[in-house]
Amino acid sequence: MEAIFFDEKAVEKLFPFYFVLDKDLNIVRTGKSIAKLMEFGASFGGTFRFLRPGLGIEYTFDSILSYADQIFIFQPRDSRLIIKFKGQFLYFEAHAQLIFCGSPWITSEESFQNLNLQISDFAIHDSVVDMLQMINTQRMGIEDRLNMDLELARQKAFYQNLFDNIPVDIALIDTDHKYRYLNKSAVKSDDVRKWLIGKTITDYYSQRGKDQEFIDFMTGQFNQALLSHRRISFETVHNENREDEKIMQRTILPFVSSDGKAYLLAYGFDVTEIRKGKEELIVKNSKLKKLNEELDNLVYSVTHDLRSPVLSVMGLIDLAMKTGKPGEDLVVYLNMMRRSMDRLDGTIREILAYSRNAKTELDITQIDISAMVQEIFENVFYVPTFKLVCTQESHGSTVFYSDQKRVLSVLNNLISNAVKYSRKGHTESYVKVKIETDDNWCVIVVEDNGEGIPYEHQEKVFNMFYRASTTSNGSGLGLFICFEVIKKLEGQISLKSVPGQGSIFRVAIPNKINEYENGLYIN
């Protein structure tokens, strides 16, 4: 058998932490790795302290030699160095030397890192290498898991954020009607949202102060979706008829999660603006429709009412030209022409009055109604047999504020109608005007004992171009304009009439005294 020679290089490679002791326990040589760790004193006993073997060991060559079959553990006497060595002593008989074959006693990654050593400072066979590899593998596993958890958390936050920012209320409800999830749009408060998980929809709506009717309705909708396995959609109105009215379009649909559990997914979004827009459109549309009808009616009637006097004048001119001689006939024709032109002018004025009423804003001033009535009567064509009876009654404030021009046009119309449609041959025709004013209203009742209005026409007399009498050549616009003006004044007009006996028109106009005093109408 060949002899084996261990040279220094081999020992260094196998035990980088080796050191050599001579007969007097002087440290005569050290390995590279152990030299990195610490400085050595001259003797072993001055540098290290034994931990194992504990009893009986002495700091002598022979004592160590006698324990050569045992594992040694020792540590530096310098307390700043926190390290232990573990290994065995090998006796070199030829040189009478002891060689320590071992390495730092490392039990955790932390103690390894504290030593400021590298893996390459250890021999390949050293168990520390195995340990570090194992720890490394473990750490990689932990890191992977950690990374995965981070990614999951990131994704969760992403979707949470997404769901919270969708302007749609989203809630997930289990088959017991308990909330499992709610997004921020559904419930703004984080605390309430947390509290709600596991609570029922009844709990929620009670907490929000909803009445039992609403709770029953919602529960019914959830049940219906649950039992029918169908999606159901409906609308709910909140704060109905208030400034902050809100209309929600809601949908409840059965939803089965990836693990096979049945839920109800409820979502809702605010459709208030859309609905209001639609309602506004409907109102606008009906207004347009009415306007269009009025326009059609206007064109139809205007062709008649404007053309008729023109045609009659044309006929009269033809006739006058044929007669050829100036004389009494001509005066008759000219008078007729004048009447036709007056009528035409009247119609044009009334169309203008109608258009002005629609266009111009209210101009509120104080009005002396009885003086106004007197003035109107004096201006209406003079009929000697006609009596005017004007009575006034006032409650509270006698002062009346409204739009002077508009009130005048209403009274003018009603009073001149009473005179125009008085009964022929009746000697005691009259018009009575009764005025009652209080802080809120001015009520004017115009009563006559004229020809009255046939019952079948009473409903229609306020219509555009509606004529209910053959007595006078009216345009059919007078009462229509009255109606429109009173509407603009936010008032009301009503009619009672017995044919052959007379008519009573009752007009109520709001007294704008309070608005005027509050400065709403200062121009």
Next chain:
Amino acid sequence: MKTDFILIDDDPIFNFLNEKIVGAAPCARQVVAYDSPTEALNQIKGLADSGELSGVIFLDVQMPVMNGFQLLAELEKISLDKVKNAHVYMLTSSMDEGDRTKAKAYSLVKGFLNKPLTQDMMAEICAAVA
């Protein structure tokens, strides 16, 4: 052959004018004008009852209380036998096509004339009814 004329128009000026023009026509015998359509209807009903209704009726369209079409509807209620000699002509300032179409639906209506009435129009009517 001479024929009677009934004029129905709420505007007395037109009645005055038309009475003159109709009166001057060679085929005209008696000319009666009414400002009130209801009064005119009563008179026509009376003539129809006694079997004396014949001749031309000039009828305005737009009139208060009872317009031309409402009056026509009343005339249609009279048995055909009693109105067969009456020839109704709508005489109107209306230029509305709808009114013209509506008038055609009444068998009593023989024509739709636009105001003002002229001697030429009268000559045609005389030729048609004579």
